[in-house]
Amino acid sequence: MKQHPRRVRAMACASLLCIAVAGAGRAADSPDVTAQQLNGPTASKKVSAVLWTRRPDRYTLQVVLPNMGRIFQLAGPDRETPAVTLWLLRADGTSVAATREVSREEKNGFRPIEIAYTVPLASGDEAVAAVIRIDDEYFIEPLQSLKGK
Numbered sequence: 001m002k003q004h005p006r007r008v009r010a011m012a013c014a015s016l017l018c019i020a021v022a023g024a025g026r027a028a029d030s031p032d033v034t035a036q037q038l039n040g041p042t043a044s045k046k047v048s049a050v051l052w053t054r055r056p057d058r059y060t061l062q063v064v065l066p067n068m069g070r071i072f073q074l075a076g077p078d079r080e081t082p083a084v085t086l087w088l089l090r091a092d093g094t095s096v097a098a099t100r101e102v103s104r105e106e107k108n109g110f111r112p113i114e115i116a117y118t119v120p121l122a123s124g125d126e127a128v129a130a131v132i133r134i135d136d137e138y139f140i141e142p143l144q145s146l147k148g149k
Contacts, residue, residue: 032056034146040139041132046082050132054146059124061086061098061117063132085133086117088124088143096123 038050041063049064063084088096098117119127125147132139 036144036146038130038132038139038141040141041134044082044134044137044139046134046137047084050141052130052143052146054121054124058121059119059127059146061088061130061132063115063117063134065114082135083133084115087131088117088119088127089129089131090126091128096127 033053033055035051035053038052038061041047041050046066047063048066049062051060051062051064053060053062063086065081086098086100088098090096096119098119101116101118102114125145127143130141130143132141
């Protein structure tokens, strides 16, 4: 059976999104980890999912990228990894410092799967909104308080 490149790419992206959302659901079921899915940034089509997560030792904001890895490059045109920048805001408008981490460095033709920003628990508890820049698009999302959930 011959697969069409667009169909293969669409199935792969849908699978990755399901994995990311299922992971968020498992995190929300765990007593030590709670999560909120941010829907606005996914309108850019350059990200599959964005998750705000409270873990036992820190908060993370994970930006899951579509169309990554060698199998996806075979199924469709190679695209650049989008430029992702994050600002977390407190209620008074000041920003919360976040540390950027890339889950897998670009090497051997593979693109990163996700970009994560981490903040300490005390700072994450103060965050009320996330401003996410994906290339030239900006998204502002309110953050739920995940403290004590």
